[in-house]
Amino acid sequence: MFKKVRLEVGVVFAIGLSFNALTYFVSGRLPEMPLGVPAFLGTAISILLSFKMSQSYERWWEARKIWGSIVNDSRTLVVQLQSYLSTEYREVIAEIGHRQIAWCYALGDSLRGLNPLTRDTGCLRVEDISKLSKHQNKPLALVQQQALSIKSLAEQGALDVFCRVQLDKTLVRLVDSMGRAERINTTVFPVTYRLFLHAAIYLFLITLSIAIQDVHAIFEIPLLVLIAALFFLVDKTAYNLQDPFRNRPSDIPVTAIARTIEINIRQLLGEESWPEPAKPKTFFIL
Template sequence: MIVTRRISLTRLLGFTWPKLLILAVFTLAACLVMDYLARGLLQALSYAAGFLGTALAFLIGFRNNAAYGRWWEGHQIWSRLKYNSRSFAMLVQGLIQDGEGVDSIRRQLVHRQAAFAWWLNHFLRKRQPGAEMEGLLDPAERQAVAASQHPPLALLVRQGRTLRELAESGRLDAYRHVRFTELLQAFNEVLGSSERLKKTPFPMQYTWFMSYTLVLFLLVLPLSLAGHLGYWSVPFALLIGYAYIMLEYVGRYIENPFENQVNDVPLDYIARTIEIDLREMLGETDLPEPIQPRGLGYLY
């Protein structure tokens, strides 16, 4: 997620250079051929450019609204995970009765919940867990979870098994067990909703149609401006065309919020926040450092 108000022009050009190159080539071609084409024909193309630009603006606006909705939904899903994880840790701290080994069980449940946030993060981004798992899961459990087909779900199953054992041993009454079960269901809902966003892409037919329309508009725009402005059409074509390119870029890169890019929901930051909050609730003082923005203000 971009958390700075100042974005490097070099970075923007790095994101959008393919279509900007197309625009520059079309503009150069317009400069080369406009002296050989009738001025009236070039001016008539302004009507085509106007209609295409208007239609493209509606298409991009609709697509960007839908893309932002997907990005915002991803942020809401992970915000719920953060809130419910804190509630889970508070229940673990206050609702499990005292007894032999309870402190160890509390730590195991809370650490496993923090591990769930990290593992879901890596699962969505198709990465392997790293050093952040150290101290959260013992090596045997981590190896067993990693060997499963769905590691985040395996962690939830282990949480449920531990809570069931506590209930059967009398350390957890029925009401409290139900409350924990509701939270596990909420975590499973977070898991399922994240997978739905990850595996259900924006309709590609719509994306292709808009991309082709944008390329056609970038072809017609320099020619239509050349009929009215001559060589002054070059800077105006680049400015107008680049505005459309940037708007299309925004929608294309925020529609998939879990792709490990700078426009994503900051999963590393949220997972680390969950880990810090939960471990601090256990009374631990040796806490990891919060995730800091990288480079020019990009938070992962």
């Protein structure tokens, strides 16, 4: 865990050491730093850090909510199709259901910057895949295919117009979820804020190390390093949470969620086999 803030902690260690060394050699020349200065700086940093943590957590939690909506709307889509169509359309329902599974995997890959076509989900027909190649935004192309499948059902007279509109609304919600996930993924969190925070933490540590120079180095250095590690780790946690689709352990587990959707859809379709659910991670390191 400390690996992640090695650099920062190292710098802090060096600062502490050099100020202690200075104390021995040029004792009396170092400024008197009242402890009130770093104390107030520490409080200010806590407040600014708390704001940052709060915003990052909200981004992460919104991303999780979006994928929760995707779970709900994927299930709803299949239940609606089964409710609206007579049993002779069993195969079309399965086709749309499978495409929905593929969409979930594709959206997850696409958010993480991977090419969705390299994953073989076994859920897309060959002609669907070939149509995807021309599109930059594969999940959007798959939603278009879903819309055209529903159009074709409506044109065959299999689907009442009101029921069709309900399916359409479910698709609208899926397009919304996709767009919201993309928004979180592409919006850069103001980076200057983090620079100010780091600057403030270093300023705090320098003033603190001067202020407590009378404390023996054996106590002072670990204290400085621990407080520094604490601040930098909270900052790092916030940094990791704010971009939840980056192939990091703190990511929203998009593939595991897509797997859950696959299991749910296959069971709703009455199929006999489905993949194992992804193992939940027992220990969650940010």
